[in-house]
Amino acid sequence: MTNTNPTASALALRRVHKSFGSVRALHDVTLQVRAGTVxxxxxxNGAGKTTLMRIAFGLIAQDQGDVLVHGDTMRNHSALNAIANGVGMVHQHFxxxxxxxxxxxxxxxxxxxxxAKRVSARIRDIGERTGLVIDPQARxxxxxxxxxxxxxxxxALARDARVLILDEPTAVLAPDEASALLQWLRGFVAENSNHAVVLITHKLRDALDFADDITVLRRGESVSTGAADTFTESTLADAMLGPGDRAHAVESEVVPTITRHTDSVGAHHVVLQADALTVHDTRGVQRVKKASFTVRAGEIVGLAAVExxxxxxxxxxxxxxLPPSSGRLHAPADVGFVPEDRHRDALLLDASLTENFALRDAGTRRGRVPWTAxxxxxxxxLRxxxxxxxxVQVMARTLSGGNQQKFILARALDEAPAALVVENPTRGLDFRAAAAVHDALRDARDAGIAILFFSSDLDEVLTLGDRVLVMHDGVLREVPREREVVGRAMLAAS
Amino acid sequence: MTPATRTALDVVLRLGITLALTAGFLVVLLVITGYDPGQSLRALVNGAFGSWYAITSATFVRAVPLALTGLAVALAFRAGLLNIGAEGQLLAGAAASTAAAAVLGSSLGAAALPIILLIGMLAGSAWAGIAALLRQRFGVLEVISTIMLNFVALYAVGWLVRGPLQEPSQIYPQSVALDKALQLPVLLAGSRLHVGSLIAVLLAAAAWWWLRNTASGFRLRAVGLNSSAAATSGRINVARVSVSAFLMSGALAGLAGSVEYTGVTYALYENLSPGYGYTAIAVALLARLNPLGVLGTAILFGALQAGGSAMQRDAGVPIALVNVVEAVIILLVIAGDRVRLSLARTAHTVTPESVPPST
Structure with a gap:
């Protein structure tokens, strides 16, 4: 099994295709991970990185193409199979x-x-050998x-993994922990010419500083691959962001927005205003660091950020x-909110549309519910x-995703709230449904509602946003509404 | 067909199918265990419905605590709380009412009766409140805590009837017989059917109306259907709704205990409830958690228990057989729901073309 040829591939995926229903996740992707390299x-987000690696680890099956581990083609690949062949994966969610x-x-x-004794001894042995010390008895x-x-x-190491796949491993770590991990990965591949690491990331700096080779995926296709020293932050960002989506470009031709709204901005009053707003999540981790911004009546402020x-x-x-922990927030009492996960956060799937409609005011309503009205x-x-x-009697579950989303948006906009916050409203929708959601948002803006709009799709932010904010690692700043600038700010590329 | 009539038809259909399957299963069970199915079933039906007395004094009397605990379970389940503790809350209610009766004595006459019932409700609430508190503060699953509290309540009653609440002669492990003036009045002369049955009917109607028509009832349903959407899109205080649903559920189960004590047993003892609080889960599930439906299914299960006793008496068939049948009904209901759910999923996979354009 010992492979001394340094250019041999530890893990290879050849011409892999994968679709989920009508959604094309991967198209003809080839990835060659050389032995002894990171x-x-x-x-x-959504470029297909995780899908590709789940195929490599045998968690999902490719529609077409081959997975090779140390030169052997995997047949009926499964996670058990992958582990047996020395592939280990550390998922983003442990x-x-x-x-x-x-x-x-x-x-x-x-x-x-x-x-327990044997396993503990094994863990201590791995700790001594690799420096990954951990108490086997700790809960x-x-x-x-x-x-x-x-x-x-x-x-993974306890199962003799020689190829480690790590999905966004530094996302959950503090900066010094992250660099320690990346250092360790370098040591891991240096130790044995059979070892290799695949590092899924959207941090350009980490890839450039710690990887030997880089492959860039965009919309399910491999768009660029090569040695790390042939890339710069700038070329990587270009490869990741691409020239822009044609569909969105067509849309923005239909509704040119910039000038009209820079004209009208001054005339409208500020509806949402945050000054040095700091927010901690429910676990007490600081997620928003002194964010300041304004949203005026009659404008859509787009927010771009990676997950x-x-x-x-x-x-x-x-x-x-979510109560902010410090800073000031001026917001009207009635802010409509359209959450990203509509099944989890927006709908009572097994209740009627009328009941779902009533949900909006459920928290504050007193006495009887006027069901007929x-x-x-x-x-x-609906009309x-x-x-x-x-x-209106049918269960929310029976509506298509696009109609569910239109309904949720309509519910949030009913009785014209002063402000609307929208989170990834077209996720999982087809083009036609997404366009309908966009139209509804533009109509709401033109009716004078102040809209804060987040999308993980950069082109959508640029298409809809009159102004653009970018958030990276909790820090918010406003940037010019230009694709390249926004894209780089999002990825924190200089 | 309006959704309401469709639901009603659906419930009747389900009930029919369930009853037919249950009867068939009971016959098979009787044949296997070597009893004469004809004679046994006749004894069962006669015991439950054979006479006016059997209907009112056997079936209906047993249906009362089943309806009240069934309502308790249905209300909790509608809020997404798996309160398996109706039995313990019932015992807490019965014990507290016994203590209240002992303290009040005959000083207030019949005016003490509402107080005794109210104290039973509060005790049931408090007993459920322990589980609610554990859930809210420490994330303890209410399925576990309520079932454990059932045993605590059972043994606490065992201690009470041998200690502080034991009758004065201290021979029997039970409380002193309830003063005649403090007993729930009998509704129909010559039967054992007491005013508690009216209370159950009124509360079922009230619960049905409340869930359907009021903002707070809707909040409870919304939290049960999807607590995350209730909080995010409805801005509902989920913790508050959950806790109050738990307390209401406990109050209803506690009232079942008080009503059983003041209307049927007139004394507290360990076997006061033959597992009403557990059967209540089947009562609630078979009624699809509909408060009005609970009245119907409570009568069904009351009849099964009344008939089961008669079958044991007249045909020598152990009542355990009826318990097995009850368990089978629960399984049938759950399995039926699964099948319906998967059918609904396939039927509702809506393609854009299958939805008519809005007009």
Whole structure:
């Protein structure tokens, strides 16, 4: 099994295709991870990085193409198969059992009797060999996030992983922890010419500083690959962001917006204003750092950020759902909020549309619910906003995703709130439904509503936003409404 | 067909299918265990519905605590709380009412009765409140805590009837017989059917109306359907709604205990409830958590228990057989829901073309 040829590939994916329903996730992607190297896999949210690596680890099956581990083609690939062939994966969301000890977690998935002493000895041995020291008897729920990650890596090493796949491993770490991890990964590949690491990330700096090779995915295709020293932050950002989406470009031709709104901005009063707003999430981690911004009546302010930059907390604070920990926030009492996850946060799927419509004021309503009047109003809203449903009596579950979203937006806009906060409103919608949501938002803006609009799709932010804010690692700033500038600010490329 | 009639038809259909399957299963069980199914079933039906006395004094009398605890369970389940503790809350209510009756004695006459019932409700609430507190403060699953509290309540009653609440002669492990003036009045002369049945009917109607028509009832349903959407899109204080639903549920179960004590047993003892609080789960589920439906399913289960006792008496068939049948009904209901759910999922996979354009 010893492979001394330094150019041999530890892990290779050849011409991989994958679709989920009608959505094309990966198209003809080839990835070659050389033995003895760290290979960074870069791309925006939804570019297909994680899907590609889940295929490599055997968690999902490709539609077409091959997975090769140390030169052997994997047939009927599965995670068990991947582990047996020395591939280990550390997921972005850890797969540990919090109530169990480190030793128990690491023994999970093995067969036969659980011998705590043997497993603990193994963990200590790995600790001595690799420097990844962890107490085998510690309970996982008592460990810090970085220690939990160490536990995940030790788990992979305990199964003799030679190829480690790490999905956004530094996202959860403090800066010094992150650089320690990346240093360790370099050591891991240097130690044995059979070892290799795939590092999924959207941090350009990490890829440039710590990887040997870089592959960039964009919209499910591999757009650029090569040695790390052939890239710069600038070329990487260009590769990741691409020339812009044609569909969106067409749309912006139809509705040219910039001038009209820079004209009208001055005339409108400030509806939302934050000064040095700081927000902690429910676990007490600071997610928004002294953010200041304004949103005026009759404008859409677009917010661009990569996943987990603190935008979710900012939007919830502005909507009045999460109390800020310091700073000042001026917002009207009635801020409409359209959350990203409509099934989890916006709808009672097994209740009627009338009841879902009534949900908006459920928290403050007193006495009897005027169901007849509400049903009539809901029916009006369905008509006006072209929400396609048989009647207001049907369960929300029976609507298509696009109609659910139109309904949610219509509910938030009913009785014209002064401000509206929208989070990724077109996620999972097809083009036609997304266009309808865009139209509804533009109509709301033209009616004088102040809109704060977040999308993980940069082009959508540029298309809809009259002004653009960018958030990176909790820090918010306003940038010119130019694709390249926004894209780089989002990725923190200089 | 309006949704309401469709739901009603649906409930009747489900009930019919469930009853037919249950009867079939009971016959098979009787044959296997070597009893004459004809004779046994006749004893069961006669015991439950054979006479005016059987209907009112056996079936309906048993249906009262089942309806009240069934309402308690239905209300909690509608709020997304798996309150399995109606039995313990019932016992807490019965014990507190016994203590209240002992303290008040005959000083107030019949005026003491509402106080005794109210104290039972408060005690049931408090007992459920322990689980609510554990859930809210420490994230303890209410399924576990309520079921554990059932045993605590059972043994606490065991201690009470051998200690502070034991009858004065201190021979029997039970409380002193309830003063005649403090007993719930009988509704129909010559039967054992007491005013508690009216209370159950009124409360079921009130709960139905409240859930359907009031803002607070809607909040409870919204939290039960999707607590995350209730908080985010409805700005509902989920913790407050959950806790009050738990307390209401406990009050209803506690009232069941008080009513059983003041209307049927007239004394507190360990076996006061033959597991009404557990059967209540089946009562609530079979009624699809509809408060009015609970009245119907409570009568069904009351009949099964009354008939089961008669079957044991007249045909020698152990009542355990009826308990098995009850368990099978629960399984049928749950399995039925699963099947319906998967059917609904396939039927509702809506393609854009299948929805008619709005007019």
């Amino acid at each position: 290979h960074a896999l870069l791309g925006e 797969s540990l059992v919090p109530a169990m000890t480190v030793a128990e977690n690491i023994a999970l998935g093995e067969y036969g009797r659980f011998d 996982v729920s008592d460990l810090s996030v970085s220690a939990q990650q160490r536990c995940e890596i030790v788990k 987990g930059s603190g935008q979710a907390e900012l939007l919830r604070a502005v909507s009045g759902l 509400l049903a009539a109003r809901a029916a009006d809203v 006006q906003r072209d929400v396609r449903a048989q009647s």
